[in-house]
Amino acid sequence: MTRTDPHDPDYVPPYTGQDGRDVGSGDRFGGDLYALYSAGQLHIPTTAGHYSQAAAELHYVQALLESIASQLPHPVGHAIARRAEDVYDALRLSTKRLYDAGETLVLIADDYAKTDQEARDQFAGLLERDASLFDNPPARHDPPRPGDPPTVDPDDVPEEEDLDQILEDADIEDQLADDDAEEED
């Protein structure tokens, strides 16, 4: 059984026996190919998805800050908006490079699995064992590009009363509140 779509959970790369490249061999090689494949197919796209969401949010923040800046009696508003744009750019570029890296790892794993029968068998066996993990691999969601309209729904922005819970869940300490408590003591 050989499927040609590397995103198919049942995909098993073909071993042609014709590839003379010396890039590795044996079941450890196959296991490491599986690790590359998992990274490229699951882990890195998941991280990239979080980064994509973050980039979209910063894109929205930048738009909000530009609107605020147009009403402020000082250029500092535009300067802050430009820093938001800097962060958005970094998150957007990080997203792209993460997705690209993941896709490259998948291609490498598929390609190298063709070079060695034992590695191919190990790789295919691990894929079959963990087939459920690959049922719904995270799809690529590129963040909005510069100039695109914001994609964040304003209704999804947390209210102030939700912030404490978000911070608590993220294990972020309330530094100023702690300082105040120390002063009172």
Added chain:
Amino acid sequence: MADTFDLAEFYTVTSEAYDLMEELHGIDGVLDGLDERGLTGYRVTPGSSNMASDGDSTITLGTTHSFTKRYHGTQPGSGGGGYYTAPAEPVDMSWVDDVYDAASAWRVAAQTSFESDVESIVRLESSSFRTPSHVLVSTYATLKTRVSVDWAGLSEQGSEWEGEAADKFFKDFHAPFNSIRENHLWALDYLNSLIAAAKAVNDAGQHSVMNLVTEAKRLADRQLQKRQDDSREQSSAEALILLSTISGIAGALLFPVPGAAAALGSTSLLLNYAATQVPPENSKLKNLEASSAEEVDGALVDELAEVKTNVRRNYDGVQDKVAEMREHIDGMDDGVVTGSKVNLWTPIAASLGNDGTFYHESSGRGL
């Protein structure tokens, strides 16, 4: 906690202050007019050593603290001569309407000028800063909690891979990523602090001008009260300088250094730093002194200029922090801040081309 500056209320209080100033302007104009026309004070009447009561009239001045002013309502008739004395004629008081018209015109001009001058301070609703800040908190929490240290699932896999491409991927792309993520968290934190700082300046400026017009209104009211008090002595207008103290005008240094570590954990505190009033530690007392409507307006305009100067200086301070953030990011780009040769602001493009420079240790090539 809600932002308490209310633009509609600000304009209401401003209008009320100028109502009182217009009233004061009119009263002083009438009192001055009576004096200028010799219609007040003692009048020497042949055969009498007292202030004449015959022919005196009264005029009611003001509405807020109204009072009645006595004046000489008649003047000797003209055309008499010899043994004939022409009957006294009522004094022409039509000029009083002109005084009130002038007060009204002055008020329109003064209020329009003040409102135009203050518009840049009051136009931005401070709560508009909250949404971007809340988004940043959410973004920060996502990157902090959902992107794990082993974000690629390869933390124990890199050592088996060799070659130039492997080094580029694992050492230059994979390994620095956690530091890159930390720097992104730092940037989100810093950005949020800048937003909170700008909000605090906006808040403080708005509360300052609200305090200003509130005190100007009080001062105009006290001057009107004084006119009423003085009238009991039936004196002419002797407008003494009254002093009123404004308790909350933004000082020169408004906000603690933004971008301090863990500022995000204090988002609510930072956003509410000046939400309800100028913070006492950043506030200063100012005196308003005035003896007339023009002086109340003049003091208002002068203090507004100082508020605007302080607001601008505070924004300048925030802008310095904005520049520092950019410098820090530039340092991450070229490794100045981190001492690293690797860009720790954005990951490099992972180069894993199938050019033979990426291979496994199980091959015979690494030996």
